[in-house]
Amino acid sequence: MLEIDGSTGEGGGQVLRTALSLACVLQKPIRIFNIRAGRDKPGLKAQHLSVCRLLGEVTGGALHGDAIGSTEITFEPGKIMGGKYSFDIGTAGSCTLLMQAALPVLLHASAPCSLRIIGGTHVRGAPTYEYFSEVFLPAAREFGVKAGAKLLKAGFYPKGGGEAELSVEPSALHGAELKRQAAGRISCSVTLCRLPPHVAERERKKIAEQLSAHDFEVKTQEPPSGSAGNAVTIWSGRHGASALGEAGKTAEKVSSEACGAFLSEEKAGAAVDAHLADQLLIYAALAKGKSSYDTGQFTPHLKTNAAVLSKLTGRNIILAAEREILVE
Incomplete structure (x- = not known):
């Protein structure tokens, strides 16, 4: 069984999301403890519980310890099946964060998938829907990701009620060397x-x-x-x-x-912005071949993600001088 200390790095929800996604892709059970130990109120909140239950539904996995305030869970993922999935967060929790947690998993499904999520599409601490569809997804496609998204209804804090849909085809990921782009419109x-x-x-x-x-x-x-x-x-x-x-x-x-x-x-003037650098790292770690790109700064999220991904995948992830990220 894989094991991850939730206090790794900044000790926030990023550890949980990354670890659960990887457990599904690697098809290995995982135990995550000290969940959100770096926060004022440790343990699972509603938005983190949504990630656990969504990935449990997508894989038909067995989940234990999934309760508000829980600081430890175990998860045994099942086979990743294609098909249509729908998930209601029940709050204004972020649709885009859930889609980002689910996407690496759905890429490894046995058939095409669609995932409709009800929640917040434009909320604090998460990519807006437009950032997800116009910045994140095009960059992820450079690693071989085959996916698209639709905004069906916008949802804002505190009521939520937004809807977004993610369409995914099984994809073989490959390494990418992202260079700085010429200024465009x-x-x-x-x-x-x-x-x-x-x-x-x-x-x-x-x-x-x-x-x-x-x-x-x-x-x-x-x-x-x-x-x-x-x-x-x-x-x-x-x-x-x-x-x-x-x-x-x-x-x-x-x-x-x-x-x-x-x-x-x-x-x-870097190849990717500071948030995208973190969001792309899981695809570089799961891809065949080497990847590299630079960014304006190494955020705590990026450093945390690098530590979790390196531990669970065995890839050599280097946060080098000159703000360059190398995955070997």
Whole structure:
């Protein structure tokens, strides 16, 4: 049985998500203890419990210790089957984090899969749907991932009610050497649901001010939604950033946050942004052959992911000088 100490690295939910995904792919039982030991309130929260139960459903696995507040679980994954899956988080927990946990598993299914998740599509501490579909998925395809996504309904904190669907084909992963890309057109998405139109207008105006020296386009979308909310996502190639509207935050502040974070990544001039560097690492570790790419900074999430992936896969993962990541 595989064993992982949940206090590894930053000791957060990333350890759990990565370890469970790998257990499914490797088809080995796993014990995870000291879950979220690095947090003020250790143990499983509702969003982490969703990951456990979703992967249990996808593999028909046996799960023990899956309860709110639990600091230890054991999981025995079953065979990864193709087909249609649907999962309701029950809160505004992130749809994209669940899709990222499920994707490496579904790539190894016996047949094509579709996964529909109900929850939050634009929530704090997780990729917005647009970042997932326009930055993460295209980059993952460079490792051989065959997958696509649809936004069916937007969902925001605290009510959630959003829906997103992930379609996946069985895929053979291969190593990739990601190089820095030439500057391209910047895409900006303003997502507005059940809020006054002037919010989007003000955000568009602020984006135009912040990106005036660049080639960019801004689109406003008002998708069906399960709750009121607002988000700005900005991307170009493998660089992306986002910001969420919330009570007391001006529309201008939302756009400034997203633009500032994006321009910081562009200035770093790396092959991938700091969040994407972490998100791609599991594909590099599971792929045949070597992989390499650089990023603007090594985040705690990245360092934690590298430690867990190295332990469970046996791959040599090097976080080298000059912000380069090597998987040998």
